[in-house]
Amino acid sequence: MSYTGPKVHIDLAQLAKNYQLVRNEVGNIPVMATVKANGYGHGAVEVSKVLEKEGVNYFAVFTLEEGIELRDAGITTDILVYSKLDPNRLSEAEAHNLTLNVSSFDDLQALKSHQGDSIKVHLKIDTGMTRLGVPLEQSEAFLQEANQIDGIEIEGLYSHFATADEGDLSYANNQLNKFNDVLTIAEKLGINPTFIHCSNSGAILNLPESRFNMVRVGMLLYGAFPSDEVPQDLPIKPVMTFTAPVVEIRDVKAGTPISYGGVYTTEKDTRIAVVQAGFADGVPRPWYVDGFVKFKDQNLKITGRICMDQLMIDVGSADIQYGDEVLIFGSNEHGTIDVNEIANTINSTSYVLVTAIGIRPKRIY
Numbered sequence: 001m002s003y004t005g006p007k008v009h010i011d012l013a014q015l016a017k018n019y020q021l022v023r024n025e026v027g028n029i030p031v032m033a034t035v036k037a038n039g040y041g042h043g044a045v046e047v048s049k050v051l052e053k054e055g056v057n058y059f060a061v062f063t064l065e066e067g068i069e070l071r072d073a074g075i076t077t078d079i080l081v082y083s084k085l086d087p088n089r090l091s092e093a094e095a096h097n098l099t100l101n102v103s104s105f106d107d108l109q110a111l112k113s114h115q116g117d118s119i120k121v122h123l124k125i126d127t128g129m130t131r132l133g134v135p136l137e138q139s140e141a142f143l144q145e146a147n148q149i150d151g152i153e154i155e156g157l158y159s160h161f162a163t164a165d166e167g168d169l170s171y172a173n174n175q176l177n178k179f180n181d182v183l184t185i186a187e188k189l190g191i192n193p194t195f196i197h198c199s200n201s202g203a204i205l206n207l208p209e210s211r212f213n214m215v216r217v218g219m220l221l222y223g224a225f226p227s228d229e230v231p232q233d234l235p236i237k238p239v240m241t242f243t244a245p246v247v248e249i250r251d252v253k254a255g256t257p258i259s260y261g262g263v264y265t266t267e268k269d270t271r272i273a274v275v276q277a278g279f280a281d282g283v284p285r286p287w288y289v290d291g292f293v294k295f296k297d298q299n300l301k302i303t304g305r306i307c308m309d310q311l312m313i314d315v316g317s318a319d320i321q322y323g324d325e326v327l328i329f330g331s332n333e334h335g336t337i338d339v340n341e342i343a344n345t346i347n348s349t350s351y352v353l354v355t356a357i358g359i360r361p362k363r364i365y
């Protein structure tokens with residue numbers, strides 16, 4: 001059956017290259033690859049298989065389901081589950097050899113009541129993200145209590161930065177100082193986890209002193225920098241290219257309103273093409289104001305609001321026909337549209353854009 005909808009092309013060789021660049025950047029430090037949210041929209045199973053082959057040391061997902069999906073696909077490397085621990089699913093986690101995030105005293109209670117062999121856990125301290133994690137002031141009591149639980153192995157101790165990808169690193173440094181205080185407390189209590197980690201992509205580049213003995217990398221693997229405020233010397237390249245087909249072309253007169261709300265009208269007689277990809281597929285809706293797609297190195301303006309399933313472009317006299325594919329973002333024979341450029345224009349981030357890819361676009365590896 002032929003397929004004529006939007007496509008997401010995933011360059012797995014580029015993913016492997018990006019991984020090796022990160023590996024090279026951090027030297028011998030173990031790398032935990034973050035493959036949550038379907039591998040940032042790239043396909044968690046396919047991405048993880050490649051990274052496992054490349055020798056990645058650990059994976060991280062957000063939900064238990066994401067971890068189980070990887071296990072069912074044959075991934076054997078360790079997997080950390082970032083989400084809040086679910087006290088009702090400890091046996092399931094254990095059965096799938098998933099490492100759990102432990103980030104509150106409640107979590108410790110649940111682990112105490114659990115009858116099992118040994119669950120690997122990473123203890124999370126909140127140093128300023130104000131999300132999951134025990135506050136610094138309670139970390140000593142937390143570590144002490146965790147250390148007394150029989151059925152767990154404290155394999156990791158970690159925290160998460162809120163601003164490591166920003167030019168002003170004062171808040172991140174403050175978090176790092178707090179994390180170092182936690183490490184002093186752990187040492188005092190005789191707790192020596194194998195993995196100590198708090199570096200995300202931003203911190204790997206902006207705060208090398210925060211790498212400790214594991215880095216938790218996501219975005220760099222997929223080939224985008226977390227922001228414009230990190231050094232961009234690492235020659236990573238985007239893994240994802242998003243394309244969609246032209247399904248209709250018609251002549252319209254000057255002054256013709258296009259799409260919902262009629263907020264765009266043609267300035268002159270032209271040709272308008274309908275492209276089969278909309279915001280439900282992951283085309284960011286606010287991009288219509290300044291946005292364009294590419295065809296044969298030409299920018300073709302998006303005309304009017306992006307619809308759920310389709311968008312319209314002004315193709316003028318371009319040599320384009322029914323069935324041709326246009327580039328929405330990424331790189332191919334038509335040129336390059338950097339996902340970061342779109343993100344910056346619409347005040348969003350590349351994280352939002354790549355994870356917004358819907359379930360309809362066909363992923364081609």
Ligand SMILES: Cc1ncc(COP(=O)(O)O)c(C=O)c1O
Binds near residue numbers: 034199200217218219
């Ligand atoms: C706890 C945690 N660690 C690490 C990462 C990886 O971040 P990045 O993609 O910026 O490398 C994430 C992603 O949001 C995260 O939630």
